[in-house]
Amino acid sequence: xxxxxxxxxxxxxxxxxxxxxxxxxxxxxxxxxxxxxxxxxxxxxxxxxxxxxxxxxxxxxxxxxxxxxxxxxxxxxxxxxxxxxxxxxxxxxxxxxxxxxxxxxxxxxxxxxxxxxxxxxx
Amino acid sequence: xxxxxxxxxxxxxxxxxxxxxxxxxxxxxxxxxxxxxxxxxxxxxxxxxxxxxxxxxxxxxxxxxxxxxxxxxxxxxxxxxxxxxxxxxxxxxxxxxxxxxxxxxxxxxxxxxxxxxxxxxxxxxxxxxxxxxxxxxxxxxxxxxxxxxxxxxxxxxxxxxxxxxxxxxxxxxxxxxxxxxxxxxxxxxxxxxxxxxxxxxxxxxxxxxxxxxxxxxxxxxxxxxxxxxxxxxxxxxxxxxxxxxxxxxxxxxxxxxxxxxxxxxxxxxxxxxxxxxxxxxxxxxxxxxxxxxxxxxxxxxxxxxxxxxxxxxxxxxxxxxxxxxxxxxxxxxxxxxxxxxxxxxxxxxxxxxxxxxxxxxxxxxxxxxxxxxxxxxxxxxxxxxxxxxxxxxxxxxxxxxxxxxxxxxxxxxxxxxxxxxxxxxxxxxxxxxxxxxxxxxxxxxxxxxxxxxxxxxxxxxxxxxxxxxxxxxxxxxxxxxxxxxxxxxxxxxxxxxxxxxxxxxxxxxxxxxxxxxxxxxxxxxxxxxxxxxxxxxxxxxxxxxxxxxxxxxxxxxxxxxxxxxx
Numbered sequence: 001x002x003x004x005x006x007x008x009x010x011x012x013x014x015x016x017x018x019x020x021x022x023x024x025x026x027x028x029x030x031x032x033x034x035x036x037x038x039x040x041x042x043x044x045x046x047x048x049x050x051x052x053x054x055x056x057x058x059x060x061x062x063x064x065x066x067x068x069x070x071x072x073x074x075x076x077x078x079x080x081x082x083x084x085x086x087x088x089x090x091x092x093x094x095x096x097x098x099x100x101x102x103x104x105x106x107x108x109x110x111x112x113x114x115x116x117x118x119x120x121x122x
Numbered sequence: 123x124x125x126x127x128x129x130x131x132x133x134x135x136x137x138x139x140x141x142x143x144x145x146x147x148x149x150x151x152x153x154x155x156x157x158x159x160x161x162x163x164x165x166x167x168x169x170x171x172x173x174x175x176x177x178x179x180x181x182x183x184x185x186x187x188x189x190x191x192x193x194x195x196x197x198x199x200x201x202x203x204x205x206x207x208x209x210x211x212x213x214x215x216x217x218x219x220x221x222x223x224x225x226x227x228x229x230x231x232x233x234x235x236x237x238x239x240x241x242x243x244x245x246x247x248x249x250x251x252x253x254x255x256x257x258x259x260x261x262x263x264x265x266x267x268x269x270x271x272x273x274x275x276x277x278x279x280x281x282x283x284x285x286x287x288x289x290x291x292x293x294x295x296x297x298x299x300x301x302x303x304x305x306x307x308x309x310x311x312x313x314x315x316x317x318x319x320x321x322x323x324x325x326x327x328x329x330x331x332x333x334x335x336x337x338x339x340x341x342x343x344x345x346x347x348x349x350x351x352x353x354x355x356x357x358x359x360x361x362x363x364x365x366x367x368x369x370x371x372x373x374x375x376x377x378x379x380x381x382x383x384x385x386x387x388x389x390x391x392x393x394x395x396x397x398x399x400x401x402x403x404x405x406x407x408x409x410x411x412x413x414x415x416x417x418x419x420x421x422x423x424x425x426x427x428x429x430x431x432x433x434x435x436x437x438x439x440x441x442x443x444x445x446x447x448x449x450x451x452x453x454x455x456x457x458x459x460x461x462x463x464x465x466x467x468x469x470x471x472x473x474x475x476x477x478x479x480x481x482x483x484x485x486x487x488x489x490x491x492x493x494x495x496x497x498x499x500x501x502x503x504x505x506x507x508x509x510x511x512x513x514x515x516x517x518x519x520x521x522x523x524x525x526x527x528x529x530x531x532x533x534x535x536x537x538x539x540x541x542x543x544x545x546x547x548x549x550x551x552x553x554x555x556x557x558x559x560x561x562x563x564x565x566x567x568x569x570x571x572x573x574x575x576x577x578x579x580x581x582x583x584x585x586x587x588x589x590x591x592x593x594x595x596x597x598x599x600x601x602x603x604x605x606x607x608x609x610x611x612x613x614x615x616x617x618x619x620x621x622x623x624x625x626x627x628x629x630x631x632x633x634x635x636x637x638x639x640x641x642x643x644x645x646x647x648x649x650x651x652x653x654x655x656x657x658x659x660x661x662x663x664x665x666x667x668x669x670x671x672x673x674x675x676x677x678x679x680x681x682x683x684x685x686x687x688x
Contacts, residue, residue, distance in 0.1 A: 011486025011517035018493035018510060022500075080481045102485040105492055 001119045002026040003112065004042060006033060006050040006059065007078070015105070016049070023109055024119030033057040039069050047116045049108075052079035052086065060089065067095055074115035078103075129324060133317040140309045144302070152298050156272065159294055160260050163214070163274040167287035170216055171276050174200050178280035196281060201230050213290035217266070220283040221254045228266070229283065240266050249273035253284025262291060348421075348440035352381045354433040368421065368442045370414040385411050385423065385438065408443065420444055458554060483521045490514045537580040537660060539685050544577050544610045544618060545570035551585070552608055555592050563602055566592075570610035577618055578685030579661055587654040587665075591622040591677050594650065598626030598675065616683045623676035628669045635667070654679075662686035 003025050007013040010031075017029045028045070030036055032055050048066060050059035063075045077090060080101040090098045099111060113119075178196040197218075204216060215232035225239035226247060240247045242254075247266035252259065253275035260274045265288055273288035342349055348365030352358050358376050366373045369384050376383070386409050411419040420443040428435045494510045552568035559566035588608070595606045604625045613619035629635060636655045658665040663681035670676055 009482035009486060011483040011490060011513070011520065013486070014513050014517075015486040015489025015493060018513075019489050019496065022493075022496050102481045102488075105489050 001046045001116060002028060002044045004045040004048045004050075005029040006031075006036070006048075006054060006062065008032060008051060008054050012051075016108075019105055025112070031055075033059075033062045039066065042070075045070070045073060047112055048073060048075040049112070050075065050077055052077050060086075063093070063096055067093070071095070076108075076111060076115070126328075129321060129328075133313065133320065136316065137309070137313045140313065141306070144305050144309060148298050148302055148305075152295070155294055155298070156262075159272055159289060160274060163272065163287040163289060164260065166210065167216070167274045167276055167285060170287070171278055171285050174218075174278050174285070175280045197229060204230055204232060211289055211293060213269075213271075213293045215288065217250060217286045217288070218278065218281075218283050219250050219254060219286075220281070226250055226254060226266075226284075237266060249275040249286045249288060250284050253277055253286055255284075348442070350376075350381065350384070350438045350440065352436045352438070354436075356381050356436075358384075359435075365440055368413075368419065368440055369411060370417075375414070381436075381438070383412070385409060385421075385440075411440070420447070455557065458557065461554075479524050480521060483517050483524070487514060487517045487521070490517060537583065537686065539578055540581050542577040542579055542581055542584070544574045544620075547577075547581075547584075547588075548608055548610050548620075551588050551592060555589075555596065559596055559606060562596060562599070563604075564596055564599055565603070565605045566596075566608070567605070568608045571612055574610055574612055574618055575683050577681060577683055579681060580657075583657045584661070584681075587657050587679060588620060588622070590650040590654050591679070595622050595624035595626070595675075595677075598624050600627055601625070613680050617680055618683055620679045620681070621676055623670060623674060625670075625674040628673055628675050629667065636665070660686065 001024065003020060005013065005016055005020075005027055007016065007029070008031050013029050013031065017027050020027045026044075028042070034056050036042070048063065050062060052059040054062075059077050059079075063077060066073070066075070074095055074097070076097045076099050078099045078101055079086065082098065082100050087098065090096050097111065097115065099108065174196065177199055181195045181199075200218070213233070216230065217228060217232075218230035219226050219228045221227075221242060222239070224242050226242050227239045228237040228250075231237055240250075242251060246264055246268050248263040249261055249271075250266060252261075254277065256277045258276040260272070262270065262272050265271045265273060265286075270291045271288040272291055272294060273286050275284060275286045277283070278285050342360075342362040345362055345364055348362060348368045350358055350361040350365050357378055358381055359378075361373055361376055363373070366376070369376070407424075408420065408422050411421045413419050422441040422443055424439040426437045426439075428437070490510060490513050494507060494514065497507050497510055548568045548570045552566055556566055592606065592608060599606070606625075607621070607623045609621045609623075611619045611621070635651045637652065655665050658679055658681070661681050662685070663679060665677065665679050667675055667677040
């Protein structure tokens with residue numbers, strides 16, 4: 001099971017990238033949407049984990065674009081400052097979940113598991 | 123319309139006076155004419171009677187006839203003489219008659235045919251009845267033809283008869299009736315002309331008066347200010363709806379009652395004119411009026427005093443200060459609420475920025491630590507662990523850099539020093555937070571020692587510190603009816619201490635409140651006190667806190683009076 005991670009903060013990205021494989025997930029990590037290959041090349045992705053506030057295209061815009069290609073893939077939008085406006089936008093997208101920063105690693109893990117099912121043990 | 127009816131009444135009164143005076147004049151003249159006629163009739167009758175008596179006497183001595191024959195002869199001569207005359211005037215005549223049994227039989231009348239006898243005791247022929255009865259006199263009464271006459275009567279003793287000289291009253295009255303008719307017609311014409319002239323000149327005047335009155339009434343009724351007028355006895359003569367509203371009366375309840383019912387002395391009281399000074403018009407004086415329900419009402423009054431040709435007209439314009447003060451207070455409260463929100467938003471925005479900037483690396487750090495733990499547990503090689511720890515160190519450096527940046531942001535800002543009146547500063551602070559405290563049922567009190575010298579500090583930044591402390595204190599209180607006290611004391615030579623004390627649950631001993639992100643509040647940012655501390659330090663002061671007994675916390679900010687050392 002592969003997670004696509006887009007996060008501009010090095011510490012956050014490094015921490016997730018290091019920990020998730022221990023829990024059975026494959027991770028493809030990028031610091032910005034621009035760095036991503038063509039969406040066709042991401043056929044293996046099962047879950048998207050994106051920061052909302054990214055340099056360049058926002059996590060929300062990317063989520064919309066990605067959803068158009070891969071409607072079945074659940075996505076998690078991480079954000080440090082959450083407005084009512086953003087909450088409303090996320091609520092209108094059933095494929096999208098909001099995860100407020102700061103969060104606990106275990107919190108993230110249980111959310112990913114709930115959306116995508118438990119990873120193959122190993 | 124009322125004024126037109128009045129005009130008609132005036133004309134009617136004029137007409138009545140004219141008619142009455144003309145009537146009196148005519149009546150006097152008529153009386154005079156009647157007397158004159160009576161005198162003439164009496165003279166005529168007396169002459170005739172004397173003449174008849176003389177004839178009778180001469181007949182008696184000349185002929186030597188018996189008394190009855192003398193009567194007959196005399197009568198014949200008199201009758202012959204008189205029958206040839208037609209009396210006097212149009213209706214005047216001389217009548218002779220005698221009594222025969224129960225009847226009076228006429229022997230001479232100068233008008234018309236022979237008269238039938240009349241009863242001796244009837245209503246008709248009163249003068250003749252009295253003449254044959256031997257009376258002499260005059261009357262206005264009914265004659266033998268039942269005409270109303272002026273009659274003079276006397277007995278003819280020589281013949282045993284009565285004589286009456288009479289003239290119809292209608293004849294005497296005729297000129298007066300004519301005069302009254304002509305005069306009345308002329309008077310009616312004159313009255314009509316004068317009424318027309320009056321109407322013609324008065325109507326435009328009345329019209330403009332009415333228009334002016336309507337205009338004034340519209341102004342009075344529509345005015346937002348209360349307007350009252352009083353007479354020189356200090357009694358209310360009129361008031362407009364606004365005045366009635368301000369004082370809570372119906373207009374009819376006030377008219378005719380003393381002005382002092384509503385307002386303290388305005389110069390409209392009895393005897394105030396004599397005081398002179400009291401009657402001087404006052405502009406924009408603030409006084410306390412009294413409403414119908416007895417409640418005091420702050421009002422601003424302007425008094426004008428106009429001397430009329432008869433008495434005075436005192437006009438009082440009343441502006442309701444209660445309403446104006448209420449709206450001013452509401453405006454002020456809105457402004458303060460907006461200001462509070464802006465301050466909170468400012469703190470919120472700063473918090474959000476710091477949370478965002480530091481939230482990511484700190485969250486990452488926790489995961490990096492977890493990773494190191496996992497790597498170690500799996501027995502990973504030293505290189506992998508070393509790399510993970512290196513990442514952590516890098517993150518820590520990043521966090522440290524952010525905090526330095528933030529500190530320098532708080533500290534590095536230049537202080538804009540000014541002179542602060544500490545007591546005023548405390549009062550303003552309490553006033554500002556009072557609505558919020560009241561909303562939560564918290565008593566907020568402020569007190570400053572006397573004689574605290576002016577403090578040299580940055581007013582806006584110091585205010586931010588105290589805002590933060592008071593806000594924290596208010597939010598800390600977890601029981602109903604808590605208390606927050608803000609106090610200013612002299613803390614030693616050249617130092618002032620500002621304290622904010624609450625009756626909240628206190629701060630747990632393991633929390634270090636001046637450290638970033640340390641907070642005991644569920645949705646606190648942990649930034650307010652660190653920023654406050656930076657500001658106080660920048661002023662060369664200190665900030666600390668200690669628990670209170672039985673419960674609560676007091677924060678103290680100590681500052682040098684002279685400001686930060688250069």
